[in-house]
Each structure stands twice: as structure tokens, then as C-alpha cells.
Amino acid sequence: MEQLQELLKDYNSTELTHINKLNYINIKCSLLTPNIANAKTFNEILHYLQKNVSNKIHRTKSGGISKSHFIRIPSYDYTYSNAGAELLIITEFGMYRIQFRPKLAETEDSKAMSGRQAFNKFKEILSENGINLDDYAVENGIEVKKEIEKPMIKMERSMFISSENENGFTNVHHIDFHNSYPGGLMITHPEFRPVIEMMYNKRKENPIYKAILNYSIGFMQSKWVGYRYAALSRDAINNNNARIRKVAQALKDSDRVVLAYNTDGIWYAGDIYHGEGEGKNVGQWENDHTNCHIRFKSAGAYEFIENGKYHPVVRGYTKLDVIKSRDEWKWGDIYQNDILVFGFTDNGIVGGM
Secondary structure, eight states, rough: OOOHHHHTTTTBBBBBOOGGGGGGGOEEEEEEOOSSHHHHHHHHHHHHHHOOOOOOBBBOSSSBBOOSSOSSSSSSEEOOSSSEEEEEEEEEEEEEEEEESOOOOOOTTSSSSSSSHHHHHHHHHHHHTTOOGGGOOOOOOHHHTTTTTOOOOEEGGGGGHHHHHSSSEEEEEEEEEEEEEHHHHHHSSSHHHHHHHHHHEEEETTTTHHHHHHHHHHHHHHHGGGTTTHHHHHHHHHHHHHHHHHHHHHHTTTTTTEEEEEEEEEEEEOOOOOOOBBBSSSEEEEEEEEEEEEEEEEEEEEEEEEEEEEEEEEEEHHHHHHHHGGGOOTTTTGGGEEOOOOOETTTTTEOOO
């Protein structure tokens, strides 16, 4: 195992504990942000394990380490979804979690919180407040998941897409809905309101709450919990979309021009709008960007200038990200970029070209 120890030497590890005390959440995590070099490194470790380590770690339904199966050392588990991949490795010289995914929110001790951790903590806090999340579980989660609307990431009209040689739009503003997915859950299930409002109000002093709010809704409809809470995700997401559409219609009815949607926000041109649903609470909305000069390459790639400061917005990682921080990008750089697209298979990470 000397070669494996060499491969893992630069990663965070947790000292091997007694098998009965193994806890997935307590194993330190190393995050590999999506780029070609990190994909190659991740695959190198995975392929070594697949070739040389036959023992597998069994998982519980909640994603933890199953103690009902005998664990041989060394052993590992490889999991992946559309969002990223993870290696869980247990050796005599340490335990490791290595994840390949975009950076998530930071917890109070500066460690990234995963969707699973956020969900488990949400479930725990709800229990402390008299709500058993299992009461909302469904057996037909895969079918319910089909009822969840797609995120509203789109241009209102294709004619609003600008080429590099065009100037885009001025007098543009952005409406942002505060933690709108948790807000949707709170609106459709009022019993959740006290807990969600508490976490929202304390999210700045306790960043764990911010991560819980951001990641729990998506995790509830994932395969990692057997899609058992998909009905809650559906209610939260569909309610968000309904509120987005309602405000967008109000903008149009008042002679503003809706340009684009970005999940829980709306870009629009015209006079700054104020209206129903505006406020600072979770699920309400405010104008968070005003008087901007904006140009869209697509719904997921645009750039804007506000108060003289340049802001690029590009979903995913690009080839330019590899060599240049986005703080150093300038007007027009969004047109010079190819997106790094990664896929995940049983044999590792593919793509990135």
C-alpha cells in the first residue's frame, strides 16, 4: 500500500478509529475544484483503487458508513452524480474523503458542507422543533420528481442575446428572491416557517445555516435519499417558479422589459420596480443590482457593470478560469471562453475539453 499512501499524501485525513465508531461526517474532506488537472488526479487515485483494492465500503440509505457489513482494510467507495464525484477511502494510515465538485458554502470552521451534511443537519434541527421529516417521505419519489419544474434559467427572448460587437442594455436592474427555494417550502408548508426563518435570520452569524438553506432542497430529491422527500422539493421549487412568473408578469404589465431569469432572480430594463412580495424576509424579493449595463452571451453567461465595477457571470468552469481569476476578467472575456464540461462514469471523470 506504499503507492496508495504516496497518492494520498497531500490530502486531508482522519486517524483510523474503531470500526464501530466510524462516522462519515467526521472524516475530513479534500475538495478538488473542477479542472482538467484535478480530474486527472482524481482518476489516477480511482483507477489505482479499482485495480488494487477489492474491499468495498457499504453505505446506509442516508449515505453514512454501514456498520452492519464487515469492513476490511483497506477499502473504498466511489460515488458520483451529475454534480460531482467522491472517493471514500479507509486505510490503516488514515481515512479520506476526496470530492471533485464546485466549491460549496463554508461552515463556521471553514470546511465545505456537502448536500448530505446540510440535509442531515436540517433534519436534526427540524426534529428538535417537533417536526419529523420522515413523515413527509413518499414511496414513489421517482414519479414525484417528474413533477418538479426545471429551474428558470432562460432568456425572455432570444433577441436579447448580444454578440461581442454589440453594446447590450443599459438602465437594467435585477430582482433577487431571498433563499427562494426554502421560502417556497415555508410557504407551501407553514409548519416549517419558524425553523426556516430562524436559520435565515442567523445565517450570517452562523454560516452552517446558510449551507443548510442552500443545499437541503436539492438533496431531498436526490438518489442519495432514495428520492423519498421529492414532494417537499417539488413544492419548494414549483412555488419559487410561480412567484418568479408572478413578478415577471407585473414587470411586463407596468411596461418594464423582462430580459432573463436566473433560478431565483429576474433581470429587467426600465424604471426600478417596487411591488407585491417585496421585502427582506426569506421568500421575499428586493432589487439587489440597479442601473447596470449588461450584455448576455446566453442565459448562463453574461457580464454587467454596476457603479463602475465589472462582473462576469458564467455557469461552470471555463478554460480562462484555469489561468486567470475572474476578478481579473474584463469586458468581453465571456466571449473568449469555452466551458469545461465534465461527466461522471463508473470508470471516472470524463470530458473537460
